Amino acid sequence: GSYTTSSESSKLLFRQLFEKESSTYTYLLADVAHPEKPALLVDPVDKTVERDLSLIKELGLKLIYAMNTHVHADHVTGTGLIKSRVPGVKSIISKSSNSKADLLVEHGDKIYFGNLFLEVRATPGHTLGCVTYVTGDGSNQPQPRMAFTGDALLIRGCGRTDFQILSLPKDTFLYPAHDYKGFTVSTVGEEMLYNPRLSKDEETFKHIMENLNLPYPKMIDVAVPANMVCGLQDLTGKSAETMSS
Amino acid sequence: GSYTTSSESSKLLFRQLFEKESSTYTYLLADVAHPEKPALLVDPVDKTVERDLSLIKELGLKLIYAMNTHVHADHVTGTGLIKSRVPGVKSIISKSSNSKADLLVEHGDKIYFGNLFLEVRATPGHTLGCVTYVTGDGSNQPQPRMAFTGDALLIRGCGRTDFQILSLPKDTFLYPAHDYKGFTVSTVGEEMLYNPRLSKDEETFKHIMENLNLPYPKMIDVAVPANMVCGLQDLTGKSAETMSS
Ligand SMILES: [Fe+2]
Ligand SMILES: [Fe+2]
Numbered sequence: 001g002s003y004t005t006s007s008e009s010s011k012l013l014f015r016q017l018f019e020k021e022s023s024t025y026t027y028l029l030a031d032v033a034h035p036e037k038p039a040l041l042v043d044p045v046d047k048t049v050e051r052d053l054s055l056i057k058e059l060g061l062k063l064i065y066a067m068n069t070h071v072h073a074d075h076v077t078g079t080g081l082i083k084s085r086v087p088g089v090k091s092i093i094s095k096s097s098n099s100k101a102d103l104l105v106e107h108g109d110k111i112y113f114g115n116l117f118l119e120v121r122a123t124p125g126h127t128l129g130c131v132t133y134v135t136g137d138g139s140n141q142p143q144p145r146m147a148f149t150g151d152a153l154l155i156r157g158c159g160r161t162d163f164q165i166l167s168l169p170k171d172t173f174l175y176p177a178h179d180y181k182g183f184t185v186s187t188v189g190e191e192m193l194y195n196p197r198l199s200k201d202e203e204t205f206k207h208i209m210e211n212l213n214l215p216y217p218k219m220i221d222v223a224v225p226a227n228m229v230c231g232l233q234d235l236t237g238k239s240a241e242t243m244s245s
Numbered sequence: 246g247s248y249t250t251s252s253e254s255s256k257l258l259f260r261q262l263f264e265k266e267s268s269t270y271t272y273l274l275a276d277v278a279h280p281e282k283p284a285l286l287v288d289p290v291d292k293t294v295e296r297d298l299s300l301i302k303e304l305g306l307k308l309i310y311a312m313n314t315h316v317h318a319d320h321v322t323g324t325g326l327i328k329s330r331v332p333g334v335k336s337i338i339s340k341s342s343n344s345k346a347d348l349l350v351e352h353g354d355k356i357y358f359g360n361l362f363l364e365v366r367a368t369p370g371h372t373l374g375c376v377t378y379v380t381g382d383g384s385n386q387p388q389p390r391m392a393f394t395g396d397a398l399l400i401r402g403c404g405r406t407d408f409q410i411l412s413l414p415k416d417t418f419l420y421p422a423h424d425y426k427g428f429t430v431s432t433v434g435e436e437m438l439y440n441p442r443l444s445k446d447e448e449t450f451k452h453i454m455e456n457l458n459l460p461y462p463k464m465i466d467v468a469v470p471a472n473m474v475c476g477l478q479d480l481t482g483k484s485a486e487t488m489s490s
Pocket of ligand 1: 072073074151177178
């Protein structure tokens with residue numbers, strides 16, 4: 001409605017977006033009850049920045065944050081490109097990632113967009129600096145809660161998930177950074193039952209992992225240095241190698 | 246909760262599933278407030294039947310319907326395979342598709358699963374028999390409503406959408422059978438503003454369509470005959486050519 005400007009009201013607009021080549025999900029969240037419709041993107045991909053920005057424009061949103069869950073090894077983040085295209089957008093990554101961004105966040109931090117917010121939870125494993133962003137707890141926050149797990153949990157897959165994700169309510173929706181089988185979402189309850197990492201004992205799991213014979217990630221040599229500076233090195237001409245880690 | 250067996254209560258479980266090769270979305274819906282957790286699949290793909298059935302099993306659902314929005318030209322429906330794997334499942338397609346199925350539905354029909362239901366709306370254009378399945382109107386039905394448009398509306402794309410979709414409330418979620426750009430969902434209000442078919446006048450649109458130079462659909466020669474018998478010809482040895490159309 002049109003009378004939604006009180007400090008308590010909020011309304012989540014949510015979109016899940018897919019980048020086919022790296023099977024990456026980007027998430028758009030906005031508080032459309034707020035007069036400015038502030039929005040953020042989680043894990044944008046360089047190749048789909050145009051699509052994402054044009055959607056944001058069409059929906060009348062004001063992008064304020066471009067966030068990463070971790071330093072990706074399989075695609076180049078869209079953060080740098082977005083910052084160059086939309087003045088005022090702030091990039092966010094975890095302090096423990098040892099990467100460059102406008103805002104470096106830590107476990108327990110809250111990231112507000114309008115009257116909605118995301119909590120930062122440290123979920124190291126896949127990389128040391130991996131964080132999971134979880135929608136807030138409260139009557140004006142989305143129910144069930146939603147967790148953007150990055151690579152810390154893949155659906156039925158082998159992220160090194162810890163209790164930071166599993167301690168969330170069972171109906172919490174889990175949205176990973178990737179899916180290779182066409183799943184879009186899971187829940188805490190479901191993964192506790194069916195994720196091989198969580199439903200198998202340590203020894204069985206180690207055996208599974210050692211026999212996966214995972215290929216060397218396609219884009220790791222390009223993507224990691226680029227993502228350490230949030231995709232900015234191509235734009236500034238500064239080499240990623242000059243960044244301290 | 247455990248006291249949800251009154252005839253009025255309902256709770257939608259909803260999953261969007263993706264088949265990468267044909268960029269097809271399959272939708273799983275179930276009423277998990279109903280003791281039997283009756284479920285249906287919209288537009289299942291033969292290649293992802295195993296994934297879909299194992300998800301249904303894990304979630305403790307009882308699959309009762311495998312439905313198609315139309316005779317697909319780009320992939321083989323999973324309906325036949327599902328029927329052979331899960332006894333009791335009924336296939337559904339529109340009467341006007343001139344295809345074979347256990348239940349042939351028409352505009353205005355309601356398809357119940359538990360206390361939830363889908364309405365059938367005739368949305369011919371892409372094929373004569375195209376229908377859109379829309380969640381019911383009512384206090385115990387999902388809000389906003391959800392429409393499974395098949396190929397009658399693609400996000401920002403050129404389905405020959407008519408007022409059967411556009412007359413739905415503006416916040417109705419639109420879920421297409423395909424997306425090639427990584428979009429997962431749109432709304433009636435959004436498509437009215439930004440779908441080229443709807444936001445451009447007839448002449449401009451005709452010009453766009455005539456200049457698209459669309460490739461001949463990859464799988465049309467295999468998929469159409471197969472889908473006319475809902476994927477059953479491979480299983481029964483009956484040739485699709487013997488079916489009247
Ligand atoms: Fe990743
Ligand atoms: Fe299709």
